Every structure is written in C-alpha cells, then in structure tokens.
Amino acid sequence: MPLSPTDVPHLAAVDSARAARVLSEVRYATLSGQRAPMAPRPVIEESWGRMLRGGVDPDHDFRTGLLPPDEVRRRREETPLRHILPVLREGLLSVADVAHHIMVVADEDGRVLWREGSSPVLRKADGTGFELGADWRESVVGTNGIGTPVVVRRAVQVFASEHFVRSQTSWTCTGAPIKDPRDGRLIGVVDVSGPLETMHPATLAWVDSVAKLAESRLRELHLTSLEQLRAVAAPVLARLRGRAVVVDRDGWTAAVTGMPYPNRIALPKSPSPGRRWLPALGLCSLEPLAGGWLIRAADQPEPPGVTRIVLDLAQPRRWTVTVTSGAGTWSHELSPRHAELLYLLALHRAGRSAAGLAEDVFGDPGRTVTVRAEMSRVRRYLGAFLEHRPYRFCEEAEVEVLLPGSPGDLLPHSTAPAVLGARTAEGAS
Secondary structure (H helix, E strand, O other), X not given: OOOOHHHHHHHHHHOHHHHHHHHHHHHHHHHOOOOXXXXXXXHHHHHHHHXXXXXXXXXXXXXXXXXXXXXXXHHHHHOHHHHHHHHHHHHHHHHHHHOOOEEEEEEOOOEEEEEEEOHHHHHHHHHXXXXXXXXXXXXXXXXXXXXXXXXXXXXXXXXXXXXXXHHHOOEEEEEEEEEOOOOXXXXXXXXXXXXXXXXXXXXXXXXXXXXXXXXXXXXXXXHHHHHHHHHHHHHHHHOOOOOEXXXXXXXXXXXXXXXXXXXXXXXXXXXXXXXEEEOOOEEEEEEEEOOEEEEEEOOOOOOOOOOEEEEEOOOOOOEEEEEEEOOEEEEEEEOHHHHHHHHHHHHOXXXXXXXXXXXXXXXXXXXXXXXXXXXXHXXXXXXXXXXXXXXXXXXXXXXEEEOOOOHHHOOOOOOOHHHHHHHHHHXXX
16 A cells, blocks of 8 residues: 555654655655655645755755854853753653653754753764754755754654755654744744654654643743732832833833733833833833833823834844834834734735735635734734724834845745735746
8 A cells, every 4th residue: 555645654663664765765756856656744845845945955965154162152041941951851851862862952043052862872963963053944954853843833753864955864853843932932942853763753742742841831930030020019019100010121011000901011122221212101211120120101292203114024034123213213023923914014004904914814814813913912012103994004104124135035934825925026026
C-alpha cells in the first residue's frame, strides 16, 4: 500500500531506515522537478517553497557567523526565556539526554542561546553548525526545527530528509515556539534534536506541551509581579485626586484611580521621570515606583502640530509604528497580526469595516469578532490616531509605510490574502 505524507512520522517510529529512504526519494524528486512517490507534508512543502523562492541552496551548507560570547551573554540576560529555563530543563532534558537527544533554546531571531543534553550528540551538532550563537533562521539554513516554527508560529517536526539543506538530513528536529502570554509576541523556540532512529511522532506533542507549560510559567510570573506592584501602589493612589495609573516597566497596568482600567499603557521606549505625552492619556507626569511607574494624567489638550505616523515594515521580523506629533515622538513594536492590520489600513486610508478586514486577513468576512478584538488591542497604544466605523487612521495624520527592498520580504509570515496580493502587485511593478 502506498504511503501518504501523514504516515511518515509513524513509519519513522517503527522502521526509521525505510522512513529515511522514502523521505530521501521525496526530497530528491521534489527538488529536481521529478514526480515524487508522494507529496511532502504540507508544512514541509510550504517551507521548501519559501526556500526555493528565497534562493537557499539545498546542496550547500551556508552559515552566518556565530555571535560573540559577549553578545550571547547579553541576549541571555535580556530575554524572558531565562525565566523559564528550569521548566524546559525539567520537562525535556532528562528524557532528551537518555534518548540521545539535545535540547536547544533559541531567541526570536533564531540565534542559539542554550544547548544541553547528550554529549556525543552535542559533538555531532558542532559539525553541522548547531552551536551557541549560530543563526538558524529558515531563510539562512533552510527548513529546520528552529527556523520553521519561527515562521509558521506553531510546533513543527522535521524528519531527516525533510530538511531542505542536504547536510542536515541525518538529523530529526522538533521545535515549538514560545510566546509572551501577555501579547502573543514570539520570544523564542525550544527544540529537541537527534538521530532519526531515536525519534518518535509523540515527540511533537511532548515538546509543544512543555513549551506551553513554559508560557504558563511566564504568565504566573507576570501576575505575581503585578500583585507586588499593586501592593506598592495602593497607598500612593489612595492619596491622589484625578486620573492616575500604576504600570510595570513594560506598561502593563497594576492599579488605577479616577479612570477606567486599561490593560496596558504604551510607554516611551526609554521612559524617564518628567512630563510626557502618552497616546492613551495625553499629557502626563511619570514618576518611578519600585518595579514600575506612576502615571498621572494632566488633563490638558493635545499640543498642536501635524501628526506623522510611520509604519516600518522594512525589517524581516521587527515591525514598528512611530508617531510624531506636537508632543514629541514615540514608537511601538508590532506583533505580526498588528503589522498586517496597520498595513492594510495604510493601504485603505478611507477605512475598512471589520468584515472587510476579516476578508483581507482571513479570506472570511465572517471573522469580525477576531478582527474587533485585535483592533481593540491596537487602539490601546494608537489611541486617538485611529478611528472606527470604519477602522482608519485619523484624517489629520500623515501616514508613511516603509517597505522592504524585495516584495517577497513584505510581512513574510503573513498568509493574509490581501498581503499576498500586495506582494504579487509589488513584484510585478
């Protein structure tokens, strides 16, 4: 009976040698333009398509330089991944070591920050460039268990010759993204790698469940820190009149007085004490508290001046919106979904309804609940600069969009029909 793509993981569990042969035949036939014995799994086929369009060479191992040790150390100290290493180690490392696997933790850029596990496998990993500070983005080293989950934002298992680059086909990798539970932003990937014969299809669910457990731990830490800040804020707010809010260092609200409870306040990139213009509140005074900021609204009108909004989509995975007005300039880093929505609003200055945006993003005008929820989050930091009914940038604002040099690099994660159409139109122009 012929195999189907979904049979491959189960075949690998009982007959790894046959699975390796089948995958090798599929890879060779697909990449050489011949008829394959079966189609690759959809997640692999889509990744291979990205590699072919991006010019990645399947027969040559290309590696970028390793990060210097000081830079690896700096990234370790700054990433929230450091808080969940105990969870990842407890959930993955003991089994990985016994099963001759290694656990690899990379940041949102695909840079390897930690590697632990079986010593012989670690030595083999050195030979493939799977080292501390290595760049394992999909666009650099092809389909793999770190770079591909970064792109598709879900757990992926890559068996042997499902790797795009030939030098990696003796490995099998299972990676799961780790997201910030506060806003869904990708913060890294955890991966378990080893020889094909030691892997099992259940590895995918195992790694994904541990990643979600780690996200739960981050959520617990966040709620605990807000509780501590709330206790500090209570006596301070009790003495105040007017509108005030206490937020943590990232702008998440711990307590308020005299105003509705906002989930988050968009802070300047490098906040400092003094008078500031914040889009959600207007002119405010910022005062430091232990673990956060006290923000007191001045209840004054917005300073006059032309508002300029710059949507920067030029970088592969770091998108920002920058607002310049009479009160000054501030920037906010965008999630993938918010980057899509603001790009679409920039294309349609007259505005888009919730149904229109749902069709643009999902190809389904009925998904208005999801669109409204996301636009509500966008309005938390863009405030008065966005109108609704329909959703649009305010008429007084000058809006500029910075696009990548290559049309194919426009929001590369996006599968939104309107974005795909824009890539095609840009490429044809």
